[in-house]
Amino acid sequence: MQQISDILSFHRADRSDLIPILHEVQSRLGYIPPEAMQAAADHVGMSASEVYGVATFYSAFKFKPVGRHCVKACRGTACHVKGSEKILAEIEKALGIKDGDTSADGEYSLETVACLGSCALAPVLVVDERVYGRVTPARVKSILRGER
Amino acid sequence: MAQTVKFTIDGKQVTSTEGTTVLEAALSAGIFIPNLCFHPDLEPYGGCRMCIVEIQGMRGMPTSCTIKVAEGMIVKTFGPEIDKTRRDALQLLLANHPTDCLACVKNQRCELQKVAAYMGVTERTMQRTARPQAVDESNPFFKLDRNYCILCARCTRTCNEITCVNAIDLVSRGDETRVSLFQDQQFMESICRSCGECVARCPVGALVSKNTVIPSSEVLTTCCYCAVGCSMYLGVRDGKIVSVRGNSEGKSNKGKLCVKGRFGIAEFVTHPDRLTSPLVKGENGQVQASWDDALQIVADRFKTYSPDEIAVVASARTTNEDVYAVQKLARAVLGTNNVDNCARL
Amino acid sequence: MNLSGLREQANNAWKAVNEPSRPQVLVGQATCGEASGAGEVNHSILETLKRLGIEADVHSVGCIGACYCEPLVDIVKPGAPRICYHSMTPALVSELLEDYLVKDNPRPDLALGVWGESRFGIPALFELPMFKPQMRIALRNAGVIDPENMMHYIARGGYTGLERALKMAPEAVIAEIEKSGLRGRGGAGFSTGLKWKLCRQAKGSPKYIICNADEGDPGAFMDRDLLESDPHAVLEGILTGAHAMGAAEGIIYIRAEYPLAIKRLVKAISQMRDIGLLGKNILGSGFDFDLRIVMGAGAFVCGEETAMMNSIMGRRGTPRPRPPFPAESGLWGKPTSINNVETWACVSAIMEKGADWFSSFGTEKSKGTKTFSLAGKINRTGLIEVPMGITLQEIIFGIGGGIPGGKSLKAVQTGGPSGGCIPASMLSLPVDYEALTKAGSYIGSGGMIVLDEDNCMVETARYFLSFTTSESCGKCVPCRLGTRQLLTILTDITQGKGKPQDIPAILGLGKSMRQGSLCGLGQGAPNPAMTTIAYFREEYDEHINSHVCRAGECRALISYTIIAERCKGCAICLRACPSAAITGEKGKPHVIDISKCSQCGNCLDVCPKKFNAVVKVPAAGPAAVPAAKG
Incomplete structure (x- = not known):
């Protein structure tokens, strides 16, 4: 809660600050808990339902705690035509979780994103902040291991 | 004074005032354009795409609910292209809507049904895309069955623009969009005040009162719950109040009601504890009396006190006009300034 | 401070790179470079230089566009031209540095090209087939300069266009842009000059301008590359537009998926502020302007201008009907002009080199x-x-x-x-x-x-519809439910459950969606299906009538089988099969049980090439029988 009020103290009490607030909450906590949405609502003068409506519109916002490492598989067109589905299946197999889930040990979260904009190197995978290009199913395990 | 605007709809000369939308102007000129997300109390939305028209000099098919009338405008409300586009949008809604109209409480009062009938749609042409949606029956007065929802957003806009409570909003996006509350709570866990304004504006069977009975007649009256004086129609059937609806002509409420007025009247009127005649306290306890006898007793007693010894307290359930009469009685007849009202809202 | 004072400093900084007194190493470090390992390469360069005891400068540059052979490393040795090397690895770059800088061998075998004329048997970079037909205006500095070094930008003519514009009346700047024939590079191709004129003439104050950096199209990355490689080219354009339209505040709306572009923009904006290019009385012209960055949050539809404005105002990113157009009523009801990243980068070039120069490129109606x-x-x-x-x-x-x-x-x-x-x-x-x-x-x-030939066109259309279905904002019926309807039909076809009437159904609904949807997302969503039907009708017919996917991409219409004569029974495929569909004894031919097979293709991928025993064949199984409608 202290973290949330810290974030709010840097923002104007204006609804145009809502999305920046949500971004900051997520970057600190990894997700946006209900109490953060309620606090943001009170701060910018909206109802909590409205904040929930805005937050759920944007697919970047997450509402469940995430793992220590975040794996993002690109589902952009270039990645798709170069077989991103197989990469995703391989990651799902390696981590034992599906798109949108977090592994039981809290190590990994897996999500798909619309396009990472590294299409020339498709298929692309991002682990935490690192971008991996020209990924093959065979490389998936070593990429994931390298991050451990 | 708003400027008068002359323009043409389907070859017919129409006169309207500046700032009116094409849809409103058409409807008041007796020209029907199908519509679902439009509501006269709400800001234009442009979501259902039923009211699309062609306007000379404008690209594509704009929605008549979002375009303001302009001098010399030439509007076409039907034609094969418009009809096909509108019909496909309607078919998409029907493919995503329950099929059994008889099982719906809004049957025959449903605006989707009305639009389908107007357009002569008798069969569904698209693949069914409906998926089971959550139903919220937590509220004692109304329920939200999202399976019937067409996402016209009238309810969420009502909660935002009219009641300013913002208990409900659209959540998520695409065909995952749903009318919901914070954290997808149930109504009774939320900040919803159960005013039912959303229910009153739902065009379909998504937000409906529980125990809906269609009245055989309606009586115009004023709500007796507080002094605001909301004008309302009580629906009556077999001598009982079965429905309540705000009178949009009402000066103080413009059609709006609160939870008590909308959902509490029938129970209140017919409650067994309600006093229906004066009671006079005597040696045998409280005894029923006629109004003449009761008022005579009060008048006689008043005479035994000096004006300063009298205080008058009016009920909060009386109208403003009645409260005015009470203070007049106190000041002019009884000669006291000790006047109050129990309303502490 | 004014710019003329900075130009000399800038020229010296740029000269120090191109005519250096000690070796200069430039590493392509846009996101695509990073994804290919440019970070490790950079690290190896620093280590190698230290080990060899060579005094050199190492710069990060943007992307020159040859992403296929990243990581790219350029070396400028005193007295020699800049040479571009490709496909670097930490080991290779270490070898290269030692060979070139110590042993004076420029390693033509590792080079892509020379900046300028051919030398050491290395071809001229801009004469290569990839570069020769190109004309780089928006990308004029991409991969050339260090995007975080403003001096490089200024030395290459940066901000001269702005200086010129500030001396001109706003209307004259708009006339110049109009004359150039520049059209919006975000997609719709509306005349930029006209757009600006409408905003200039609109009543209301303050006015806002927005840079649309919400590059949402999957498969498009020019905006990312441009912002990562040359942010000032875009920022200079924005400043010019602000002067022309009389805007007091600008917003760059950028997608959150581009962290490096955001980082470089933030840095560039603070550099501008430091030298008085933002704030009050810019370059002494009496013109005030400020700029901030707003991050998107993963919604493709926010590339649509009215949706973007809603998002900036902290609302759900749903579009609203136009009119009113943003030029009349945009952000907070004020006149607003939204232009794309590349458009802004063209603006700064046009103001620097003139409208006639720009319009000398391109066709009659599409200039530049x-x-x-x-x-x-x-x-x-x-x-x-x-x-x-x-x-x-x-x-x-x-x-x-x-x-x-x-x-x-x-x-x-x-x-x-x-x-x-x-x-x-x-x-x-x-x-x-x-x-x-x-x-x-x-x-x-x-x-x-x-x-x-390995891509199925029906599957491609299905892919795009799955994208638009999940990115539809959900406000209008034709898009929200139409995309779902099309996706349902296309999915059926790819699964061999298509019906002949599906084709007219797609075309009919597609036309209604084009006409009836609220914004470009819904209006354009049927296009992938409609164009593939127009040009690849035979593939649709094969899927529907014969349950055949000629590209072999649709899983339900293909099957895998093991050719017994080639199979050595190594059991590699058996272990790789996620569905336990493969059986067989060690050393004996294996068999795939089609009823268990999920057509994932793992067996084909893992079967050693020397055996080549697993093959993809058209499905003979259940899909060949017309399936009952589910």
């Missing part, structure tokens, strides 16, 4: 150049900039080097999810706004995804 990102089944993937009107043939086979693996080209997908697929038979099509629209597709932001 356009950036395109090449991705998919093409040899030289990357980012290019070409004069409008160049043919697809030149782009795909000239610049892009054709299709890898000896496969044949099937189609080029342009314009993102609202675009279409142009068949190989139409390669002579000139690329401009009008020609692509006439072919049923459109330029869009400039993404080009090349598809070869």
